[in-house]
Amino acid sequence: MEQKKGQGKQAQNKEFVKEITPKAVDYSQWYIDVILKTKMMDYAPMKGFMAIRPAGYALWEKIQEQLDRRFKDTGHENAYFPTFIPQNLLQKEADHVEGFAPELAWVTKGGNEILNEPLAVRPTSEAIICDFYSRWIQSWRDLPILINQWCNVVRWEKSTRPFLRTSEFLWQEGHTCHRSEEEAEAETLKMLEVYREFLETEMAIPALAGRKTEREKFAGSLRTYCVEALMTDGRALQAGTSHNLGQHFAKVFDITFLDQDDLLKHVWQTSWGVSTRLIGALIMVHGDDRGLVLPPRMAPTQVVIVPILGKKDRDRVLKSVLELEGRLKESVRVKLDDREEHSPGWKFNEWEMRGIPVRIEVGPRDLDKNQVVLARRDTGEKEFVSNDDLPARLQQLLVEIQEDMLARALEFREANTRRGADYEEFKRIMETERGLYLAPWCGDDSCEEKVKNETRATIRCLPFDMEPEGDKCFACGGKAVEAAYFARAY
RNA sequence: CGGGGCGUAGCGCAGUUUGGUAGCGCACUUGGUUUGGGACCAAGGGGUCGUAGGUUCGAAUCCUAUCGCCCCGACCA
Structure with a gap:
């Protein structure tokens, strides 16, 4: 045993811990720092894969919740299809195979047996879903088919970035069948608009809607539409796509129905999707040098209460914030941080890094005045609000923040x-x-x-x-x- | 698949040039004092130095191979 430890003198570092590289210094590093320090993800032991940690997954759950509601409202139902796709199915649509061939992961063994037909891990599910649809559809009365799937997909990527491009990612894929080309086209555009509106309303991301060129369209589609967003480093990100598949898949998978005019016809199909990539977009559109900035409608926690617990006033402050948490719980997603192992200053920085839209500070001086301090994450502004006005003011403030964030993102896009x-x-x-x-x-x-x-x-x-x-x-x-x-x- | 960088404690790093048996900061544990923008004191726990060979009395350090990760490109949600 050595006697060297505890030399006594500690470095007096009064500066804030420099955990995040400034955006202007190195944008990629800033992005990586933010997602790691906020515990949104961690790298897997295999290249191109990651764990989405609770802080990141909570955002995905918000995305799911908000989009799923919109899908249901437009008449869609959820279902689930197999992870694996037999080789022969994948090969049926020529453009489709060609497009995805370089990024397929294959299963060739089951237990100790070599499979007589390799199974691809789905890179997207058109092929396997079309195989089912060919059996599920006989009559015009079976149409339209409006199904969505929430799942993971695998694409063996050469270069990867957390959330933006990983070998495995989570997404939703809608797969619909229609009687006519017009109906399929209407569906394609309807879902594109769902995405655009969702991005704007919930994520405060202004997105440009439009059509992809032949070069950029989905492998096997007739036309591809997309919503594109501009990141704060000036690069664009495809935030969602909606494809009019025409009858390409219907013909090779033999998806037919007997129409009212007694003729056997091929269905017209669409598919559309967004992925966990949206989490990356959220970070890059709104984040700043202190870390994440979450729009209130997306924030798993909208308001954090940080009590200032002096020794003398500890009990009455604690009692007050507990009561406050209970009172606010009905109207906002609130969290009380009453840990005693961290100072208030530490908590301020921590919750700011995590992007919580509003912080409420409550200390002895506020109790004496029957008020609290509100601090907004996006601008850093603080205000004093009386306890009586608090619930109403909070609601209003969350709306203001949401609107201001969209307005700033829009302003940035216009300026760029x-x-x-x-x-x-x-x-x-x-x-x-x-x-x-x-x-x-x-x-x-x-x-x-x-x-x-x-x-x-x-x-x-x-x-x-x-x-x-x-x-x-x-x-x-x-x-x-x-x-x-x-x-x-x- | 090309170009660059990096693998040493949970995280960030020093030590490698010149070989001598591993250290710093943060985090963690215990006790105490604190608490309005990342508190302080004290005492602790934790690493076969990516992996495998080789050279040597002795390897984190030198040699060879290998694996992995990150960044920048070519290809793609």
């Missing part, structure tokens, strides 16, 4: 969206501040390819109902046929 037809300017912007660039485009695949090679920017979406400003493609000079949003993407 350029419109123009100057390819040189575009190249410079994609190299420097990035953001979105709305430009007239010729619609040609090879032109898009060229832009990508030269700038690493891609077409994020072709917005609805928008005429190109100018008649020449900004990149190749050909005839402009549509307006396109370009950006570097995640």
Whole structure:
């Protein structure tokens, strides 16, 4: 045993613990720091996989809760399909296999037996679901089929980032069948709008809705629509997709129904999904150098109460905050942090890092004045509120924060969206501040390819109902046929 | 799959150049004093240094191989 320990002198570090790299120093590192320090995830012992910890999973549960309600409201039901897809089913749709082949994980052994047909771990479930649908549908009376599945999927990714791109992720996939092309198209657009509205209302993320180009569309679809959001580093993130599958899958999987006119027809299908990637979007749209900033409607805990427990006043403060917690519980998701092993200052920093929208401070001085201190996470502003006004003020404040966060995100996107037809300017912007660039485009695949090679920017979406400003493609000079949003993407 | 970086206590790191039997901060445990923006004192617990070989009297340190992770690209929710 040595006698060296406890030399007595401790470093007097009065600074805040520098746990998070500032955004401006290294954006990727900032992102990683935030998700690790807030205990949202942890890396798995295998590359590309992660554990989603309670702090992260609670956000996924909020997403599920809010989206699931919207799915039900639009007539959908949940179901569950197998994790594995036999090779032959996956191979039926040519574009589909080709698109997913490089990222498939295969099961080749069951117990000690080599399987006579390998099973792919689902990268998406069109193939297996279509196989079921071909048996479930006979008559026009069986349509529409409106089913959604919440599950995990596996795509063997070469480069991965927590939440944004991992080899396994959680998502929901809606799979519907319809009698007509019009009905399928309407469904595709309806669900796209559900996503857009959800992102805006709940996550305070303004999203651009539009159509994907041929290059960017889903493998096997007729048309793909998407919602795209702009992150605070100027890169775009595909937040959700909705596909009109046409009859491609119906034909190869033989999904037919006898229509009222006595003719055997193929169904028209759609599929649509969002994933745990949305958690990454939430972090990158709203987070700051102190950590997470959660919109009140998404926050698993909306309000945290931090009592200031001096020795003399400990009991009466504690009694007061317990009573306060009980009183607020009915109207907000509130949590009381009455741990005595941490100082109030430590708790302030901790809950700010975790993004809790509102903090209530209650100390002896507040008790004397029948008031509390409210501090909002997004702006750091503090205010004094009398106990009588508190529940009403809190409700109002949460609404204000939600609205302000959306407004700020929208303002950021506006400030980082350029419109123009100057390819040189575009190249410079994609190299420097990035953001979105709305430009007239010729619609040609090879032109898009060229832009990508030269700038690493891609077409994020072709917005609805928008005429190109100018008649020449900004990149190749050909005839402009549509307006396109370009950006570097995640 | 290319380019770069890194594997030493739960986390962050020092020690590797020049080989000598492992240390610091945070966290953790116990007791006490504290509590309005990351408190303090004292006493403790915890590591076969990614893995496998090799060189050596002796390897965290040198050599070889191997595995993994992170970042930046090519390909993709």
